Amino acid sequence: MSSDRTTLPAVRVGTAFKARLTRYAESQERDVSWVIRKAIEEYLTSHEEASHVQDHDR
Numbered sequence: 895m896s897s898d899r900t901t902l903p904a905v906r907v908g909t910a911f912k913a914r915l916t917r918y919a920e921s922q923e924r925d926v927s928w929v930i931r932k933a934i935e936e937y938l939t940s941h942e943e944a945s946h947v948q949d950h951d952r
Contacts, residue, residue: 905930
């Protein structure tokens with residue numbers, strides 16, 4: 895069975911931010927890694943869409 899997933903380098907964050915991530919993940923009944931992936935995915939999607947809109951306005 896092959897997987898289309900891979901790993902990325904570790905991300906260094908402050909202890910307060912780590913605690914914040916952990917609290918949020920627990921409130922969503924998810925792992926911190928899921929929260930990070932979801933946040934990055936949403937960020938990229940919104941910025942890619944904004945980039946396409948800017949390209950069409952030129």
